Amino acid sequence: MIKSAGFIKTTLVNYPGKVAAALFLPGCDLRCPYCHNPELVFNTADDMVDIDEILAYLEKRRGLLQGVCISGGEPLVHEDLGELVKAIKGMGYLLKIDTNGTFPDRILPLKPDFIAMDIKTVPEKYPMLSPTSDATLPDKIKASIEIIKKSGIDHEFRTTAAPGIVDKEDIQNICKLLSGAQYYVLAGYVPGHTLDPDFTHDTYTNQQLHQMADIVRSAGIPLKLRNMD
16 A cells, blocks of 8 residues: 655646646665665655645645646556556546556556656666566566557656666667657756765766767657756
């Protein structure tokens, strides 16, 4: 049972084009070294809000907020996520789900109105991001990409250009999987408080990031840029 979550009452950035609230559920099946939310990954955050309190707030804000974004951590690790989604959608809210794509079979049953999937790197490298070196991850990532692209649901795919995790060649190969995607969001990596305290403080230069962006444009995929000059 999901008991609590990180909570932003009003956001203009977590749900594209909507005034929304955002929930950040604890727990994640990956261990990305550059993750900026280790407290959520390990469920050690001390600012969590009771789910009943969140639902009461959303009830009061019906007609004022347009949507709710459920993020993490990785929200799909929670097998009972559908109960929370049903309560939120029952209030008339549009629902956006943020996912890492490792649970392809759990995406569409939630009936989201918008899906954002993080693509950390090429699928073949995903086992290095798993605490168990899960060899099934590449196939799951590819399956999620295809499911989302063919869903008819508004969506975007996102990659944070973290040195040592993804490079220009990886971006080229990711683009081969994204033909037909609505949007690809490419973000520069910002050093700081990370899951692995020893993870690099190096970043790609703006020139290198824009070279990656040019690869995406050349593939004909609509592109959005973040954390880039």
